[in-house]
Structures are given as structure tokens and as C-alpha cells.
Amino acid sequence: MADPSVPRGGVSRRNMLLGGAVGAASLATLPLFSTPSREQDPLSCVAADVSDTDRKLVISNWPEYIDEDGKKYKSTLTRFQNRYDVEVNYVPDVNDNIEFFSKVVNQLGACEPTGRDMFVLTDWMAARMIQMGWIQKFDKANVPNLDKNLISSLQGVGWDPKREYSAPWQTxxxxxxxxxxxxxxxxxxxxxxxxxxxxxxxxxxxxxxxxxxxxxxxxxxxxxxxxxxxxxxxxxxxxxxxxxxxxxxxxxxxxxxxxxxxxxxxxxxxxxxxxxxxxxxxxxxxxxxxxxxWSDNMIIPNLATHQRNAERWIDFYYEPKMAALLAAYVWYVCPVEGAREEMEKIDPSLVDNPLIFPTEEFLASTHGFMALEEYQIxxxxxxxxxxxxx
Known part of the structure; x- marks a missing residue:
């Protein structure tokens, strides 16, 4: 029987009334990635990490894409804040990949701070930002759970084969x-x-x-x-x-x-x-x-000032229990190995749900979209x- 203290997912990251589509006119003038002058060397576009002295973290994610506190339920965000004594400014301002891109492109292209420590963006947009040199590489010592627990179907993607820059949030x-x-x-x-x-x-x-x-x-x-x-x-x-x-x-x-x-x-x-x-x-x-x-991915932009705290966040959500609590709320595919076993304790009715824990047979009917060059985009x-x- 499901744990009554765990809220059932009633909303998800894509079903808010936001109307965030980008119109044809703005798309026509939007500098998607364009000139080589916008490319950066992430090694030379780095801010000092103040995570240990300034216990904060600023995240941009899609709306309603995380569990929330309830009367008998402590959300994973609250658990993270309590464990690490980090104040999280969780901003649900990613309504559309291109729309969000327009908010940060000028800063990223000029090696200027975006005011954020993490974005959560869909594969193709995450890939393009990584290719432009706008995203920082993880310190792998700080995210051991990512390598240990990432499900095999999400490993070895062509645009980040070692998952050095990206960690799937949900699929x-x-x-x-x-x-x-x-x-x-x-x-x-x-x-x-x-x-x-x-x-x-x-x-x-x-x-x-x-x-x-x-x-x-x-x-x-x-x-x-x-x-x-x-x-x-x-x-x-x-x-x-x-x-x-x-x-x-x-x-x-x-x-x-x-x-x-x-x-x-x-x-x-x-x-x-x-x-x-x-x-x-x-x-x-x-x-x-x-x-x-598709997958939405956690990435750390250049000049993030709380990279260590962002890596703590990634490692935390790759703990099977935390991943299962999140999945029980948002009802998307959980990217974390071991979360299915944890789900047995949280809500057994979800253990065999292929939309959260798909079988190989179910995945065989899925397809990704071709990586596009700039002119094709x-x-x-x-x-x-x-x-x-x-």
C-alpha cells in the first residue's frame, strides 16, 4: 500500500498554464548559437566557488518538476537543505528551451554571469551549450552517485559520453x-x-x-x-x-x-x-x-559561484531513495539505478509502471531526435x- 505521507503526482513539469511558446518572429531573429565569437573556453570562464562560505544554490528548472512539502511529508528539496545547510533558490523559469535560452544567451556568449548555478534543459539544448563551451565540467569526486547509479540506457550519450557535464534529472x-x-x-x-x-x-x-x-x-x-x-x-x-x-x-x-x-x-x-x-x-x-x-539534464553554467553545492545537489538526487521520492511525485522515467527497489517502500503501485520504470521491451519503441547543425536548427x-x- 502506498505511504500516505508521500504526495501523489498531480502535476508535472510540462502541464502548467504558462503559454511559453516562442513566436515565429522572435525565432527568426533569435541568435540561436551562431557566430564562433560566442564560443567560450570553460576553463577560462570560471568564477571562484564560494559554496563553503556562502551556503546557497540557485537552480532554474521547469515548473512543477519537483515534489513539495505536505502536512506529513518533507520534500526532497527540504531534506537537501537540512542535510547540507544550503539555502536553495529554486526558480521554475524554464517554460520552453528556446525561451529560456533567450534569457541567458547574451551572458553565456560574453562570459558573463547568469546569476544561476544550475540549469535543467532538454538534451538538444544541453548538448549545444556544452559544445559552445558554456557549461562547466563536474568534479567527478563530488558526484560519485552519478557514475554509480545512472541507468545504463542514459550512459554514453554522444554529446557527453562520460557524463562529465550533464546529469539527467528525469526522462x-x-x-x-x-x-x-x-x-x-x-x-x-x-x-x-x-x-x-x-x-x-x-x-x-x-x-x-x-x-x-x-x-x-x-x-x-x-x-x-x-x-x-x-x-x-x-x-x-x-x-x-x-x-x-x-x-x-x-x-x-x-x-x-x-x-x-x-x-x-x-x-x-x-x-x-x-x-x-x-x-x-x-x-x-x-x-x-x-x-x-528525451531527457532533461542538470548542467552547471560558466561563472556559477556555487558549483560545489550544485554537485552536492546532483549527488543527492542520485541516491536511490531520493530519486524514488521524486519519481513518485513527477511520474517521469527515473534515471537512477536502485530507485525501483526504493519505490517498493514508497508506493508499490508504481513499481511496474513503465512510464517510470520502463522495460527493455517498452524502450524498444522509443526514438531520439537527430542532432542538428546550426543551419539545420x-x-x-x-x-x-x-x-x-x-
């Missing part, structure tokens, strides 16, 4: 969700984009890699290795569905509320949002053609914005 899936009180099961992207009973009752995500990744899969293409012709075919399918009135809107965080309230009947969705919504009518499923998978994001209008 999730992008697939299809529908409200079973309104419509029957929706199993494919083609159904989502063409079924008459869904016309005008569908939303897609403003995150290009999620929506277009699923559409590439529906075209029989590999999102991790696709051609321009395959991209154009997938984009044409999206454009036609919008012109036909099938798609109500392209949204960010608000879709889960629209789905629960009956404003839409089906959508492209993130796994944790649906699982944690607490509504038995909402169903998340992998499309027959497969799902997209501009081209693909721009073309996607032309279709979505956001």
Missing part, C-alpha cells in the same frame, strides 16, 4: 493522449490527423522535436537519421492537417487541462503529464509507429514555425 516520452469519455482509442498519428470525429479537437506540441519526431515516424522515417525529403513529407502532412481544420492549436503546457476539460479530445502529449493528472479518462499510449524519448525550426504559426 520522458512523447506520444498520443486522448480522453476516453469523448472518443475511442487513437493509436496512430495518421488517425490523430485525419479521423473525422477528431476534427478541430486535436492539439500538437510547439516543441518541434516532439511533434515532428512523431510525424517522421508516421512516414516510416527514423527521427534520429532522416533526409530533407522525409522531413518535407512529414511537414506537408502537418500543414495539410492544419489547413483541413483537424488541428485546433499548437500548444505548450496547457494541453492537459484542455484534454481534461473536454476542449480537445486527443493530442500529442508528454507521458508524465497524463500519468500524473489523476483523471481516469485520460489515456497516454505509444503510437503504433513508436514514441519519442534554423531551417527546421523556421519551417515548423511557418506551419504552426507560433
Amino acid at each position: 520522458g516520452f512523447s506520444g498520443i493522449a486522448y480522453n476516453k469519455s469523448l472518443v475511442g482509442e487513437v493509436r496512430t498519428m495518421d488517425e490523430l490527423l485525419t479521423r473525422p470525429d477528431l476534427k478541430g479537437r486535436v492539439t500538437m506540441l510547439t516543441e518541434m522535436r516532439d511533434t515532428m519526431g512523431l510525424l517522421l515516424l508516421s512516414e516510416g522515417a527514423d527521427p534520429a537519421n532522416f533526409t530533407d525529403a522525409q522531413w518535407n513529407a512529414a511537414l506537408d502532412k502537418l500543414s495539410k492537417a492544419r489547413a483541413d481544420g483537424q488541428i485546433r492549436a499548437f500548444t505548450g503546457n496547457e494541453y492537459i487541462n484542455d484534454l481534461a476539460n473536454g476542449n480537445i479530445a486527443a493530442c500529442v502529449a508528454w507521458s508524465g503529464d497524463v500519468a500524473a493528472a489523476g483523471d481516469e479518462n485520460l489515456v497516454f499510449l505509444p503510437p503504433d509507429e513508436g514514441m519519442m524519448v 534554423r531551417e527546421y525550426e523556421g519551417a515548423f514555425s511557418d506551419v504552426t504559426g507560433v
